[in-house]
Amino acid sequence: MSDTSSAYRTVVVGTDGSESSLRAVARAGAVAGASDATLVIACAYLPSVDDDREFARAQDALGEDAYQVVGSHPAEDTVRTAAERAGAAGARKVRTVAVEGSPVEALLDVVRREDADLLVVGNRGLAGIKGRLLGSVPADATRRSQVDVLVVHTTG
Template sequence: MSAYRTVVVGTDGSESSLRAVARAGALAGACGATLVIACAYLPTEADDRELQRAQDVLGEEAYQVVGSSPAEETVRVAGERATAAGAGPVRTVAVVGSPVEALLDVVRREDADLLVVGNRGLTSIKGRLLGSVPADATRRSACDVLVVHTTG
């Protein structure tokens, strides 16, 4: 089996997701792979009802970036974290959409062979009942998925 060539990791700017970014950066650096850091965001004109509905259902799990400027800043900071962890070539991308759809779209576009996600949401009751980003991404990804333990 050959080493990974392209690794995709998602971030929402939370400390938990930045731990996954650091792990992905270290792994990509060790493999000599390109790291692609993605942040999904809602446009600033997103329907307030949509945002409130997500907050009502998911509570603290509903960490969604709103606006392209905050998303660009999120991936910039994540890129610095990944580089500090040992990543070689790093690309960043901010994508409009839900986190899972955005990540899977980036995986397809980049022809990635590894997707890295944090485990936030996997252990909560709401995450088990309603689905979570790591669970949904793992179930639907066409490439290998590494779930990093990022929460206590």
């Protein structure tokens, strides 16, 4: 951070609309509210697919990442719902963005564009051998982030 204050100025959190990710959004909202920071809620999405067969192929290719939002309209709905959750948790200044691309790339891009100083991610995908071997959104984002990362315990 460029100033000497310890408070965060801009907090970025990602959501895919799942209950787990909305718990991370609520925590990010509370942190942003306590710091009087701007909260930027991001949702990464894949371009819409025209038919069910193509969607099924996309889900097969994504495997456990099939929770990724497909289409910009669902992504807009997702961030609108998340903004309500963040406001209820204490965030006073909230902006939302829907970004086409993979979750990690989209989050890191938003952090850079917004000059954020905190990235909040849920811990979904961190547990288990598959997460350790293949990586996950929170692990990848944490490893590659140039700013502080808060990993929120959002899963059972």
